[in-house]
Amino acid sequence: MTKQRKIILEESEMPRQWYNLAADIKCPPFMSPDGPVPPEAWAQVFPMNLVEQEYSTERWVDIPEEILSLLTRWRPAPMHRAYALEEALGTPARIYYKNESLSPAGSHKPNTAVAQAWYNKQFGTKKLTTETGAGQWGSALSFAGSLIGLEVKVFMVRISFDQKPFRKLMMQTWGGNCIASPSTETNAGRQILEQFPNTPGSLGIAISEALEAAVTDPTGETKYSLGSVLNHVMMHQTIIGLEAKKQLEKAGEKLPDVIIGCAGGGSNFAGLSFPFVYDKINGADIDIIPVEPTSCPTLTKAPYVYDHGDTAKMTPLLAMHSLGHAFVPPPIHAGGLRYHGMSPLVSRAAEDGLLAPRSVPQLECYKAGILFAKTEGIIPAPETTHAIATVIQEANKAKEEGKEKVILFNFSGHGLMDLVGYDKYLAGELSNHKFPEDQIAKNLEVLKGYPLP
Ligand SMILES: Cc1ncc(COP(=O)(O)O)c(C=O)c1O
Numbered sequence: 001m002t003k004q005r006k007i008i009l010e011e012s013e014m015p016r017q018w019y020n021l022a023a024d025i026k027c028p029p030f031m032s033p034d035g036p037v038p039p040e041a042w043a044q045v046f047p048m049n050l051v052e053q054e055y056s057t058e059r060w061v062d063i064p065e066e067i068l069s070l071l072t073r074w075r076p077a078p079m080h081r082a083y084a085l086e087e088a089l090g091t092p093a094r095i096y097y098k099n100e101s102l103s104p105a106g107s108h109k110p111n112t113a114v115a116q117a118w119y120n121k122q123f124g125t126k127k128l129t130t131e132t133g134a135g136q137w138g139s140a141l142s143f144a145g146s147l148i149g150l151e152v153k154v155f156m157v158r159i160s161f162d163q164k165p166f167r168k169l170m171m172q173t174w175g176g177n178c179i180a181s182p183s184t185e186t187n188a189g190r191q192i193l194e195q196f197p198n199t200p201g202s203l204g205i206a207i208s209e210a211l212e213a214a215v216t217d218p219t220g221e222t223k224y225s226l227g228s229v230l231n232h233v234m235m236h237q238t239i240i241g242l243e244a245k246k247q248l249e250k251a252g253e254k255l256p257d258v259i260i261g262c263a264g265g266g267s268n269f270a271g272l273s274f275p276f277v278y279d280k281i282n283g284a285d286i287d288i289i290p291v292e293p294t295s296c297p298t299l300t301k302a303p304y305v306y307d308h309g310d311t312a313k314m315t316p317l318l319a320m321h322s323l324g325h326a327f328v329p330p331p332i333h334a335g336g337l338r339y340h341g342m343s344p345l346v347s348r349a350a351e352d353g354l355l356a357p358r359s360v361p362q363l364e365c366y367k368a369g370i371l372f373a374k375t376e377g378i379i380p381a382p383e384t385t386h387a388i389a390t391v392i393q394e395a396n397k398a399k400e401e402g403k404e405k406v407i408l409f410n411f412s413g414h415g416l417m418d419l420v421g422y423d424k425y426l427a428g429e430l431s432n433h434k435f436p437e438d439q440i441a442k443n444l445e446v447l448k449g450y451p452l453p
Pocket of ligand 1: 107135137227229263264265266268383384
């Protein structure tokens with residue numbers, strides 16, 4: 001044995017606390033027309049134990065033993081050294097990745113799904129509603145619901161529902177009920193369908209439907225669950241970065257020079273990077289890069305504003321980078337990155353100069369994904385290819401500069417359910433969508449009269 005490719009932790013070495021970045025940076029409050037939104041205002045939507053986490057500014061939050069035990073079904077996740085990719089690129093950089101594709105649903109999403117399902121069960125919730133973009137979150141929550149004994153209903157963005165039929169089957173296998181959004185089951189869905197009968201759907205619309213389905217349940221036993229964006233979701237995901245810290249130490253590395261994750265609502269990026277953002281706040285020199293599609297350029301082109309998290313304006317206003325709640329992104333294959341907004345914590349960290357956001361076009365991403373598959377072996381999710389394309393940019397830069405940088409990225413999920421996108425790429429049928437600047441300005445008109453953070 002020569003090269004140690006995987007750095008493994010024992011189950012006993014799993015982190016026992018989550019890290020909460022809200023202790024170290026200050027986000028403006030949720031707003032409604034009456035001013036800041038108090039925790040009680042969320043009572044119909046979320047169980048209060050999760051609302052408390054959402055508002056918490058405690059730096060370290062204990063992970064309940066039962067959640068740790070649920071997480072050991074696939075955690076700790078290995079950290080891989082990407083020797084084969086390094087060799088193919090001829091880079092002096094040392095590239096490491098956290099492999100979140102080994103969870104039952106195939107991505108990082110179950111890390112928060114089991115935590116949210118567990119807190120809901122404790123609270124007495126019987127049924128959860130949610131939305132899903134690529135289908136990863138819907139499968140993760142269906143899986144968590146089956147472990148914990150909760151009914152799950154998933155509104156899946158129409159374009160992904162059509163592109164990814166096997167995701168729906170995964171949800172059904174775990175007992176989840178998955179329908180295409182916009183649907184005729186909610187007012188929000190019916191209104192959109194009347195105006196735009198052929199819409200590919202969007203995460204913003206699906207969130208409106210899932211929220212409406214939860215708050216209009218007359219039994220009051222249904223709550224809504226969100227797979228990204230909110231503070232408590234970011235916190236649940238920090239187990240990724242906290243494990244990575246221990247693994248880098250085992251590999252004999254100090255802090256990485258560059259950290260990269262793709263960013264849709266921000267959760268896998270936050271999960272890996274926030275424990276290192278803490279080091280950066282305390283003086284460490286690290287480039288921390290969230291990566292988004294050029295066709296949905298939330299952090300790189302959209303302003304930091306107050307906006308709704310959903311299209312039907314059911315959520316309070318969140319201080320975040322946003323393309324406007326009515327924005328329907330082009331139908332790219334990275335369904336999980338087609339969201340108009342961005343996590344308030346990720347947005348604030350970007351505003352504070354702690355992050356260096358970047359965007360990458362679709363074709364460069366698929367090219368990077370295929371190189372990764374041919375070298376490291378795993379076929380990445382289309383979302384994950386955004387991180388890989390940026391890793392390749394950084395590894396090439398290290399080569400030009402002759403620097404032995406340490407690059408760490410989040411391998412957020414595998415693409416075995418996303419092969420239709422690869423099929424289209426290989427057949428030369430995909431193109432790059434760039435979002436025209438004037439259309440961005442037009443989409444932002446819906447925010448006229450809103451407060452500014
Ligand atoms: C594999 C994968 N990576 C990344 C994302 C983007 O979500 P987030 O930014 O919350 O990590 C998704 C969302 O569905 C996903 O499935």
